[in-house]
Amino acid sequence: MGVNINIPAFEATPLDDIAHIAATARSSFQSQKTKDVEWRLVQLRKLYWGLTDYTEKFQAALKKDLNKPPHDAILSEIHHLIQDLNLTLKKLKDWVKDDKDIDYPWTFSAMKPRVRKEPLGAVLVIGAYNVPLMLSLAPFIGAMAAGCTAVLKPSENAPATAMVMKEMVEKYLDPSSFFVINGAIPESTALLNEKWAKIFYTGNNTVARIVSKKAAETLTPVTLELGGRNPSFVSKSADVALAARRLLWGKTMNAGQICLSQNYVLVEREVVDDFIKYLKATYHEFYPTGAQSSEDYARIINERQFDRIKKMLDTTKGKIVLGGETDRSDLYISPTVVLLDSPDDPMMAEESFGPIWSILPYDNLEDAINTANSVDPTPLSLMTFGSKSENQKILGRVTSGGASINDAWMHGGIATLPFGGVGESGTGSYHGRASFDCFTHRRTVVEVPGWMDKLLRVRYAPLDATELKRHLWMTGSKPGFDRDGKVLSGPSYWLWLVFGLGGPSAKGALLRWMVLFASAYGAFFQWKKYQS
Structure with missing residues (x-):
């Protein structure tokens, strides 16, 4: 450069x-x-x-x-x-x-x-x-x-x-x-x-x-x-070292000023110590002489945002297990992880939007899911590291704008995939298509030819009940289920579907088929005349 x-x-x-x-x-x-x-x-x-x-x-x-x-x-x-x-x-x-690949009754073709x-x-x-x-x-x-x-x-x-x-x-x-x-x-x-x-x-x-x-x-x-207070999950089934590496990357890029990065990580209690150990090892791998002296680490955008983030660190009741160094003259805040006892801590009160984040230990996944849903019901991002069944359960139970399994916010890093929030984290999406x-x-656009007027007789005065019945029959369809919501199947269903047998209109079903054929036949000749 x-x-x-x-x-x-x-x-x-x-x-x-x-x-x-x-x-x-x-x-x-x-x-x-x-x-x-x-x-x-x-x-x-x-x-x-x-x-x-x-x-x-x-x-x-x-x-x-x-x-x-x-x-x-x-x-x-x-x-x-x-x-x-x-x-x-x-x-x-x-x-x-x-777009012509759309659904509509065939009678409108x-x-x-x-x-x-x-x-x-x-x-x-x-x-x-x-x-x-x-x-x-x-x-x-x-x-x-x-x-x-x-x-x-x-x-x-x-x-x-x-x-x-x-x-x-x-x-x-x-x-x-x-x-x-x-x-x-x-x-x-x-x-x-x-x-x-x-x-x-x-x-x-x-x-x-x-x-x-x-x-x-x-x-x-x-x-x-x-944005949002984005959760991440790490269970004992995960590759804990990989989870630590990827989550630390996600929170150090741009000095954590990424709306998708995790605000806190729910870690199964059994692997909390290992997770912290791997975080420290990864930090020293990323920044051998410290983040402040590294050319690869960004700064907080301005003093107002610096003061906001530092206040979260100053008021937390948790234990800083990584980082904690700040320098206002340099707008520098080191990658910082705080071990918490409660989701009510000041560290959890708002989106950090910086390089600081929390660890919340959990004993069972159900409790962890409930915690995530109580902290922020509609975060922008969700990250989960665990077994396939754990990941699927979290994905099904925790709402978010987007989600990454086994990585930090990679779903937002693919330029051509839809990106957007839900609820408090936004509305609508963009990127690519x-x-x-x-x-x-x-x-929506339709072109109604003149020759179709015979088939459209139902809409003109004087209104005719017979025409209405025919129109509803031509454009409607029968449900594939009974009054108890049970799906119908077998030969009797197909007879009922096609001919209306067994339904209240069975008596006139055959007659209506004949009327439909006659109308279509007449409409064809009207079309020929219209074309000439």
């Missing part, structure tokens, strides 16, 4: 410009140009080259904002986006096609029912500071692919990355369709005062409530990607 890379000084977008930018984005969408799939593909290809050409500059910006190692900048941000782009470029022409994919309009994307490039541009890619115009508001807490993103977007993408607005609360407020087709927000629950409340005023749909769907309206 080059050493003399110029990072622009952070500069907020003038408040007076925001309304004009929003209006331009709406006008650009209304021009219809973004609906052209080839136009979208060109823009996505340009973004690909923008990310490629700006790789070193983004590495430098992320180093400046978070002390993020250049290696991690590639792995967790740039390469992730490149993978997402590659899939989108490869599949977009298929994604935009009308002549109407050619289908679902058309249409962009929502001008959208707003609000990014987060912890993975500031990927969490901003991944939804942005989805908006572009769907045919929306988009305004991106990066986090002001990662100012260097925000400014480089603005520079890249303005250099490579259509200037009337895609924008980056920088700033803090005033700029965000001005953006929320505008009307959007959708708002995509990544961040915390407090701001999410503000965004949702504001969006509700104009019935604007929102996608929320939040899910990003396209996130900004797409599924519009």
Whole structure:
């Protein structure tokens, strides 16, 4: 990486410009140009080259904002986006096609029912500071692919990355369709005062409530990607050394500022000592001279977040079994593990969103599951290390946005798989095809030919009871179960299903088959006449 890379000084977008930018984005969408799939593909290809050409500059910006190692900048941000782009470029022409593989009564086949994919309009994307490039541009890619115009508001807490993103977007993408607005609360407020087709927000629950409340005023749909007090489970059936290694990785990457990483680990009491021993051994393997002196360890984003995390350590009643070192002048908090006696400890009161986490011993899995469900019923992430039956039981009993078995948050590391929360951890999903769907309206379309009017007689006045019966018979179906919920089977079921035998309509079943055939026969000749 080059050493003399110029990072622009952070500069907020003038408040007076925001309304004009929003209006331009709406006008650009209304021009219809973004609906052209080839136009979208060109823009996505340009973004690909923008990310490629700006790789070193983004590495430098992320180093400046978070002390993020250049290696991690590639792995967790740039390469992730490149993978997402590659899939989108490869599949977009298929994604935009009308969906004809849908379910409907066969009597409507002549109407050619289908679902058309249409962009929502001008959208707003609000990014987060912890993975500031990927969490901003991944939804942005989805908006572009769907045919929306988009305004991106990066986090002001990662100012260097925000400014480089603005520079890249303005250099490579259509200037009337895609924008980056920088700033803090005033700029965000001005953006929320505008009307959007959708708002995509990544961040915390407090701001999410503000965004949702504001969006509700104009019935604007929102996608929320939040966090949670994510649990992990380690049983005596697990490879405890491997669990320690993978969980320590998951909590040291980006200095633990990963919304998916574990907040606490429920460890079967019998292997707690071994688990701690392996954690210590892994720490010394990862950072032989300590994390603070390592070029591979990031820093806390700012003093406010540092103070919040340190307060959790200062007030805990638990025992620090790994780490505990802090340096406010360096925004450094070492990877720290605290052994707790109770889930009511201050360490468990909120999401740590940093390199600190807790161990809660358990004696039986049922108690551990109950603890997880009481701490946070809808976390963003779940990790479990145990036997196959234990893992499946945990997966079935503990709700989460996503889950990894035998690893730390790997489900969120695959760029093309859907990613999203549930309940308090968010709503909606994105990445890969899910990003396209996130900004797409599924519009049902039918074409009703003139020759079908005979078959549609049922809807016209004067209303006719016989026509209604015929219509219900033609478009309905019989259940494959009785009144007790028991599934029917055997020859009698097939006679009952096809001819209505044994049912209240058995008397007229054969007659209705004849009427149906006659109607279809008549409709065919109407169609022939219509065609000529």
